[in-house]
Amino acid sequence: MLTSPPTARSREIADRVEAFVRETVIPYEGDSRLGPHGPSEELVAELRSLARSAKVMTPHILPDGTHLTQLETAAVLKRSGLSPLGPVAVNTMAPDEGNMFLLGKVAKPTQKERFLKKLLTGEARSAFFMTEPAEEDGAGSDPSMLKTTARRDGNGWVIDGNKTFITGAVGASVGIVMARTDDGDKPRATMFLVELPDPAIEVVRVLDTIDSSMPGGHSRIAIRGLRVPDEAVLGEVHAGFEYAQIRLSPARLSHCMRWLGLAARAQEVAVEYASRRHAFGKRLIDHEGVGFMLADNRIDLQQAALMIDWCAGVLDSGDLGTMESSMAKVAVSDALFRVADRCVQTMGGSGVSRDSIVEQFFREVRAFRIYDGPTEVHKWSLAKKIKRAALEGGYRV
Incomplete structure (x- = not known):
């Protein structure tokens, strides 16, 4: 599993979250209460009840209200993303994760009591x-x-x-x-x-x-x-635009964290399939056309993990990280789409069947290239900053 350099507390939390998602949440992926518009309220409540019992509810925010650093959060949210239902179960999903972060930063004490408290417990969305x-x-x-x-x-x-x-x-x-x-x-x-x-x-x-x-x-x-x-x-x-920036940079990065977890899971499934399935006299993974795709996936996954951790470090320094989060969002969403496409291709017909998590991952990560700003908008914003630096005294990388 791809992880951020963890602190002792984030390692312990992340390990518990991963165990919960793999052992408890993944078996729910075929539940009849899953529909085209997401899991039903009944299923959400059931999963969150299990998360509370396992003491993994809202794991990135400690009982005293302290938020893990972004680098620590990355270690935890990647694990929660191993299943599409993982973030729902442990309360690290969008838009709640970003909304809790914003309320924690700018809400008044009375607003935190009235609105934030019930979000933190997972009793409200x-x-x-x-x-x-x-x-x-x-x-x-x-x-x-x-x-x-x-x-x-x-x-x-x-x-x-x-x-x-x-x-x-x-x-x-x-x-x-x-x-x-x-x-x-x-x-x-x-x-x-x-x-x-x-x-x-x-x-x-x-x-x-x-x-x-x-x-x-x-x-x-x-x-x-x-x-x-x-x-x-x-x-x-009148501070809405400023608050949007406070929320959006970490929220973009949180999407990257969660979907990296799902990408790692899809890679696991594709590797297991290619290692077990035989065609033309040998295992699929022994055919270079397949083995090389899985090797490329491993490279993309590691590069995405490093990009996430780099941006998390920038945010932890106190910087808004607007440029860095744009770069991370573009690089990670594009890389994970390549991973998803190769996983589908590796598994052939099984990869486009809804019997496999790989098919859902492909759909989810395709939407990610648009959500929180399309790739092209982020590149356009980056290009403007590059031009401004060049005109104001010289561009340096």
Whole structure:
């Protein structure tokens, strides 16, 4: 198993998480309560009950509320990702993991008591309402295109807008809604904490997407006249864009961590298949066309692990890591897609059958190349930074 250089505490936590996922969670992968929009609420509750009993619930956040370092978190989240259900069971999944991180950083004490506490125990799920419909030219990879508005009304706010691809909105109890609160000519945004469900937040429909691991799926949302008090403001008014950056860099990296775990599992399955299956007089793995693919996978997996650990170290230094997380997200998502493709190819017909975890991994990791910013957007952002450095005094690697 690919691991980060662990501290004693992260090694102990990661080992327990891996044992739980392999022994308890993986047998649930064929459960009838798994659907096209993720595991049912009943299945989520059952898995989390087992995680609590095994003392692996929310393992990256210690009982005193202390968050593991990003490098320690990498060691733990990679293990949780060995099954698509692993992050769901132990409460390291998106969007909850990123939302808990953000609330831990900027929420007021009363907000932590009301909203964060129940997320940490796994008794509630959350949703992050930022992305908007492309046909309305709303916010996607570019948050500054935000169309949803929040206007002052007495001692509170009224929020209106449309959102889409909102992960986990169905079944969520906590929502973070991002809305435009312009101040003069300068674009501003504010985040609001809301309890769900709320009649002013309508799930128009749950979208049918290529991936299927996240509870509640991804929904189209209409927000109509949502009234919230001033106490609903997360952190400070007009600080939404800044808070998005606090959340997004670690959240991108967490995706890399979890999916690296699933990639390692897919490689295990493909290697076992190729070592057992015979064709044309020898084991598949002894045919260079197959053996070389598995060797390339091992190289890609190790390079992805190193990229994750490098970016985690940057975040642990206190840097926002915007550039580094973009680089890691591009490199890791592209590498893991290559791994998934080779695993499918190695297993032939078995690789495209839903009887194999390899098929789901291929679907999940294909979506990853778009979620949290498409590869091309990150490369465009990196290119702008490279140009700026060159024009401002010389570019150095």
